[in-house]
Each structure stands twice: as structure tokens, then as C-alpha cells.
Amino acid sequence: MMSHNEVLPGIIRVRGRAGPAGEAESAYVVLGEESVAIIDSGNPRSRDFHYKILRAVEDTPDYSLKDVKYLLITHEHWDHIGGLSFLKKQLKNAQLLVHEKAQETVENPRAMMQTKHFEVGRRKRLSLSVYDDPFRKLEKVKVDGVLGDDDKIDLGNTKLFIIHTGGHCAGHIFYLSSAQRALFVGDEVIYYPGDYNHYFIDLTGSASAREKALEFTLKLRMEALCPTHDEAFLGREAYATVRNALEAHKRREETILDVLSFKEETTLEEIGAEADALLGVSWAEPLQTFLDHTTTLAHLIKLEKEGKVSKIEKEKTPPKWFLTP
Numbered sequence: 507m508m509s510h511n512e513v514l515p516g517i518i519r520v521r522g523r524a525g526p527a528g529e530a531e532s533a534y535v536v537l538g539e540e541s542v543a544i545i546d547s548g549n550p551r552s553r554d555f556h557y558k559i560l561r562a563v564e565d566t567p568d569y570s571l572k573d574v575k576y577l578l579i580t581h582e583h584w585d586h587i588g589g590l591s592f593l594k595k596q597l598k599n600a601q602l603l604v605h606e607k608a609q610e611t612v613e614n615p616r617a618m619m620q621t622k623h624f625e626v627g628r629r630k631r632l633s634l635s636v637y638d639d640p641f642r643k644l645e646k647v648k649v650d651g652v653l654g655d656d657d658k659i660d661l662g663n664t665k666l667f668i669i670h671t672g673g674h675c676a677g678h679i680f681y682l683s684s685a686q687r688a689l690f691v692g693d694e695v696i697y698y699p700g701d702y703n704h705y706f707i708d709l710t711g712s713a714s715a716r717e718k719a720l721e722f723t724l725k726l727r728m729e730a731l732c733p734t735h736d737e738a739f740l741g742r743e744a745y746a747t748v749r750n751a752l753e754a755h756k757r758r759e760e761t762i763l764d765v766l767s768f769k770e771e772t773t774l775e776e777i778g779a780e781a782d783a784l785l786g787v788s789w790a791e792p793l794q795t796f797l798d799h800t801t802t803l804a805h806l807i808k809l810e811k812e813g814k815v816s817k818i819e820k821e822k823t824p825p826k827w828f829l830t831p
């Protein structure tokens with residue numbers, strides 16, 4: 507079976523192994539008249555997948571590895587940056603460009619992933635080591651340039667427009683290819699294929715930014731929606747996918763408010779556990795260990811800003827949340 511396929515003319519999806527819920531490891535190759543860009547690079551330990559990305563370029567008539575000028579990521583998570591260091595060594599003409607908010611993590615991934623994006627202390631590190639620790643083997647890699655919110659990357663006949671979203675994590679961006687109208691959405695829309703409740707927001711992300719990004723996407727003219735962990739969606743299906751994601755986003759928020767309406771003062775852990783149970787969310791390990799309740803926390807922060815919930819903080823105990831009277 508071919509490990510890559512053409513989504514639209516000039517856009518190739520490269521597939522790696524699938525995770526426990528069918529979430530694929532994947533990357534996209536965008537072929538422009540003058541240069542080629544690679545978007546995302548998989549997990550650090552998937553060397554076979556990193557080779558597949560290179561092969562996808564080589565298998566394309568008229569293109570070679572020399573034409574790859576841009577190495578890009580949708581965001582700074584382990585399963586998107588894992589191949590960067592290897593690919594950079596193989597692709598001598600490629601510049602690694604990341605959003606300015608992603609740079610720190612890309613350049614020092616292991617430390618930043620465990621402290622800035624998630625709270626992986628000693629206890630969790632121990633439980634992760636039982637599984638396949640996803641952060642292990644993440645290598646430091648030097649960024650060649652940073653992308654701002656309104657930058658674009660010119661590939662010749664097509665340009666990639668940068669749209670900063672910052673919901674799933676702080677440095678998350680979309681790329682919109684001008685010729686094909688394909689939108690590369692990373693993990694902002696969907697994570698487990700066909701399952702809209704399993705999205706997540708890390709400690710650097712924002713629930714209101716994710717909501718805005720999804721609403722913005724519905725107004726955009728697009729021919730294809732290209733998520734990293736699922737197949738690309740074409741035409742009307744692209745919009746239906748975003749609408750489903752937006753509904754699930756609002757459903758979690760309503761569920762959190764429902765949970766709070768039955769309690770007086772409650773910790774994040776209790777709210778998150780109850781909301782997850784009501785929504786049927788349980789992550790396959792090792793995700794469950796370090797995702798914790800960061801998504802619920804992101805929604806609580808949004809609801810707090812909107813004045814709908816409040817929290818009390820006492821020394822040495824976790825804060826307690828309640829519905830603003």
C-alpha cells in the first residue's frame with residue numbers, strides 16, 4: 507500500500523502508523539512551481555515515517571529533495587516536531603520556520619513539553635516510562651526563522667498564508683494554500699478520527715482562541731480541510747467537520763457548567779473527571795497520564811473571563827471552582 511496520496515493537485519498526504527484510536531501520524535507535502543514545503547514531521551521515534559516523507563517528495567515527477575525549501579509545523583507538539591532534526595539534516599536547502607510562539611519549545615522540546623505544555627513531574631514521568639514515553643528522543647533543533655501572524659510563504663504558483671490560531675497550544679497555526687484553497691489545521695479541529703469530543707487544549711492553549719479559530723474557518727473559502735491525524739475532508743465535508751468540532755467544543759463547555767450547577771465548590775480534577783465521563787472521553791495511555799484535565803482548565807479559564815465561573819484559592823490546596831452567583 508502506498509503510504510502517500512494526493513489530496514488535491516500539488517498536495518500530498520504522507521501517512522505513518524495509526525495510534526490506538528486510529529489517529530494517524532501524518533505530514534503534508536505542498537508542491538509549488540518554485541519550491542516545496544513539508545508540513546509536520548511525526549513522532550521522534552518514527553524513523554520509517556520520516557523516510558516516507560522524503561520518499562513522497564522523490565516519488566513525485568519533476569521534484570527532488572533539493573526543491574524542499576521549507577520545513578514547517580502546524581504546532582510544537584511531540585508528534586509534529588519529532589522528525590525535524592532528521593529532516594533538516596537530509597534537506598540541505600530547507601529552512602525550518604515556526605511560529606514565534608512555538609520557537610522555544612521546538613528548540614528545547616523535552617524540557618518545554620513537560621513543564622510549559624503539560625505538568626509532567628516526577629510521578630508522571632515514572633508512569634510515562636511504563637508506556638512508550640512520547641517525549642523521549644525528542645531532539646533539540648535550531649529554528650531558521652520565525653513566522654508572524656500574517657506572514658506568507660511563497661512557493662511559486664501557490665502561497666501558504668499563515669493564520670495563527672493558538673487554541674490547541676500557543677504556537678498553533680493554520681496554513682492556507684492560495685492555489686488549492688487547502689487548509690492545514692494540525693490538531694485544532696480533530697484529534698481522534700470521527701470523534702469530536704476527543705480534542706485537547708494544553709496549558710499554553712486557549713478555549714476562546716480555539717472557538718474563534720473554528721468560527722473563522724466556517725467563513726473561509728476552502729476546498730479541503732487537512733488535519734494531521736485524519737484523512738483530508740473535501741468540499742462540504744470540510745465544513746461539516748468544523749461544525750461538528752465547534753458543537754463538541756460548546757458541548758464540553760455546557761457540560762462543565764452543568765457539573766458545576768450540582769456542586770458547591772469543586773476542584774478541577776473532579777470537574778474534569780465528571781465532564782469526561784458525561785462526554786465519554788477517555789484517552790488511550792500514555793495520553794491520559796499527561797493530558798490530565800488541561801482541556802477542562804482551558805474552558806474554566808474562558809468561563810472565568812466571561813464572569814460565568816469563579817474560583818477560590820487557598821494556600822496549599824488546589825483552587826476550587828463554582829458558578830458565579
Ligand SMILES: [Zn+2]
Binds near residue numbers: 581583674693
Ligand atoms: Zn498537538
